[in-house]
Amino acid sequence: MIALHDVSRRYASDEVETTALADIDLTVDAGEFVAIMGPSGCGKSTLLNVLGTIDRVSGGRYLFEGADIAKAPEAELAKLRRDRLGFVFQSFNLIDELTIAENVALGLAYRSIPAKEKRDRVAAAMDRVAIGHRRDHYPHQLSGGQQQRAAIARAIVGEPKLILADEPTGNLDTENGAQVMDILSELNAGGATIVMVTHSPAHADIAKRTVNMLDGRILSSARRAA
Amino acid sequence: MSIATSLYRSLTRHKLFAALNIGGLALGIAVFLVLYLFVRFETGYDRVLPGWQRVWMVDRSLQFPGNPRVEIPSLPTMLGQMKADYPGTTGARFLQFDAAVQNGTTLVAQTMAQVDPAYFRLFQFPVLEGDPATALARPDGIVITAPVARSYFGKASSIGRTLTVVIDGKAQIYRIGAVLRPLPGNISYTSDLFTALAPDATGQRGKGFRTFLSFPDAIAAARVTRDLPAFVKRHPDPDFPVGMVDLAQTRIVPLASVHLAADNVRTGVTVLGAVGAVALLLAVVNYVNLATARAGLRAREIAMRKVVGATRRALVLQLLGEALVAVTLASLTGLALAEIALPFISAIGGTDLTIAYLGANSILPPLALLVALVSLLAGFHPAFVLSRFQPAGVLAAARTSGGDRAGARLRKVLVVLQFGIAIALMICTAVLVAQIRHVQNADLGFARNGLIMAPSYGVAAVDASQRRELFAAIRTLPGVTAVTTSGIAPTGGSYSISAMHRAGATGEPPMILQATIGDRFFETYGVKLLAGRLFDPQRFPTDETRTGTDADKREHMVVVNRTTARRLGFATPAAAVGQSVSEGERSARIVGVVADMRFATPREPLNAVSYSYRDDGGFSPVLVVRAADTATVLARMEMVWRRIVPNVPFAALTVDQKLYDSFYRQDVQRSRLFTIGAILAALIGCIGLYGLAAFDTARRVQEIGIRKVLGASTGDVLRLLLGQFLRPVALANLIAWPIAWVAMSRWLGGFDDRINLSPLYFIVASALALAIAAATVAGQAWRVARAEPARALRQL
Structure with a gap:
């Protein structure tokens, strides 16, 4: 489904150039559940951002379903994110000024869908992660686990082919973390491809493959024994 | 940390905010100061000489049915009759005309007034040398002003020297008995040269005669006013046919009310004063908006101060103190701007305004009062909002939440108000300029050129x-x-x-x-x-x-x-x-x-x-x-x-x-002042909007990042931000249109030859305001809309 060939990402500031990613070759097939692990600062999140097209590559090729999008115009990338991708963040990134239902609806805000269908899909997504009863609350009125479930609802309301999750359980306690992992497993079982950054070996075990990174490079890629 | 240090760091750390805050306020204060000087000059007419409160003027007018009221001169005999009818009455007559002074072979046109010697007791002009009253006791005595003296005699004393004055073609030699100091521009009845008026003043009928009376107080004046109808009957104007007596009106009016007696003059002064006040108000609104918008950013500092023991009172005082320092800075900048602008304003506005720092007309006391008032007005709300923060909540949360919503609503309301005023001023400017251009070019029924x-x-x-x-x-x-x-x-x-x-x-x-x-x-x-x-x-x-x-x-x-x-x-x-x-x-x-x-x-x-x-x-x-x-x-x-x-x-x-x-100059000059005031008021509004947009986009970087992650294109984000910034501006039309319509209908109503109040002025002004506002915020919105979402989300 996606393939990175010799991808690099460098950040230049006034004084130093930092290489966040180097010589990345990675292929993810449709239906996979890939966990990316590694110490802090090794480039996991940068890799995820590149996969999600919210960060640009400095070099190399990024094939999404066969098309090279490394240098695609911004409008095309926005369309790709809108139609094919779903994001879940460690810090939830819900908008404080919007209610939970409105936050979830943002996932459909840039598509032309009839209002009624939008409402139905938002309700369905919220029910799927058991957050429907909190629809009219604001993010700061919810617990961390509830906020993350709302964020997952926002990610899946557009029925994306690829879900990118950046430490989705990082800010959660064990119980809430387990709930989130259950939801992700279900989504994967339902056909969604998932790439997840995590620090938790237990959560990485739930994925079908684990990619280990260090200093911006991929060290190993191991498939879980069936 | 002292207030000064805190403010200094806050200003230098947030240079853009400091520039917008103090710059906007300085601009507002400069506009206010210039128009304040103008209003003070106009309303101070004839109040500059000591004893003005005791001087009244006989005001005669005539109105034929269906015709406008016209002023007619006073009668030379009136003063004597009044003195006889109302014992104890004092006064003086004034008759002004154009004369010429022989200077070598050329004739120099000067204004000349024949007055009773008592005139100089009523109007206590500052005297450079000599005594005006005794100077006019001689039939060939003359009193001149210092600029006239300088132009004919240089710096030497001119007392006792002679001037040849040509009046109605006849040359007469006068001996200078007194020289008046240069007079301020806001005196209605003065002249370059003064000579004695013959006691019976025969042959002066029908000319621009004025009679001034002196009363110890308004009660004495009112007593005479009550008897005036009977007085007019006792002493009928021999020029008036019987049928016309009822058409004439005789009144006595306080000298200080004469200059602003005409409706259009009074309206002009009031309107320009209001523009000055509005410009200042807009600038104060900016300050409040930017200060409360930044309140969230300062929440941690305030919370920490509370944690270490600051009382709410101390915090309010600190924040008010900051406002005082900022307003003082802005006022001094505004004063400097006003000084720089005054020669230009005087040239195009036909005024002669100067800023005095010493003496009775010193700008400093009103400026100090202004600083105190604006500091309170601008500092009160931010001080109240900021000092209310609960430290535990602020320090526990990553960002302030909830409370800011009310502040955002207030800011929107204030932006609506600001742009409502700015758009109304723009509509008025357009109508004003169009009408003034119309009367200058309208068909007068004859070919006016050539x-x-x-x-x-x-x-x-x-x-x-x-x-x-x-x-x-x-x-x-x-x-x-x-x-x-x-x-x-x-x-x-x-x-x-x-x-x-x-x-x-x-x-x-x-x-x-x-x-x-x-x-x-x-x-x-x-x-x-x-x-x-x-x-x-x-x-x-x-x-x-x-x-x-x-x-x-x-x-x-x-x-x-x-x-x-x-x-x-x-x-x-x-x-x-x-x-x-x-x-x-x-x-x-x-x-x-x-x-x-x-x-x-x-x-x-x-x-x-x-x-x-x-x-x-x-x-x-x-x-x-x-x-x-x-x-x-x-x-x-x-x-x-x-x-x-x-x-x-x-x-x-x-x-x-x-x-x-005769007809257009004053309107043209006033409309220029109005236009400048209106443009600056709109500019102040834009400064405020720019500041808010800068603040708001900075605060919403995360939200925009999320929207882009969810597939929003740059265009989507740009549309969203512009829409949100421009909505209050669009809403402002609801305030602007009725105000401008009422104001301009009334103003145009004062003209017989007038333009139609076309909707086009309203539409164009509103479209212009929207375009200006869009240009103001577009840069900010474009920058944030184009930012890579990963970077935006990393800022958290």
């Missing part, structure tokens, strides 16, 4: 034979295409008003302005003949109106304008031709009807005029010349003039210039 008028032709010092010689010489000058003379002229002249009866007509006869005109008057002005014929004394000798005992008995010929024909009840101009009418005891036959000519101000309705022909143009005629190249012809006319009447100063100018000086 006309020269010479009022000096009619002064008493030029005799009938000189006039004939001048007329003949000027008519043959190269470049002159037509010449005429007439008592009536653009902006005034001499004429009379009387009722005109049409045989068989019922109801009140209309009051018609009666003008005498000389040869080729209509042809020279280029007036359209609507029916009948123009005067042609060669073919119709009876066209000539003769004066004298018997001459008036004969029916005389008149040409009337369209308004007269309509007022007399004729359905068409043609229907009036050949009809007989009576003017008082004379009977007249209408031989022609011409288009209306607007000689009076565009504020007044068109006059109904009946024209009679007289070979010499009538009483104190004005010479009017048509020429293609007015500048060259004016110079040639002056040469002719000097040859034929060397003892009378030549006074001539283009009709365009005369109309501008």
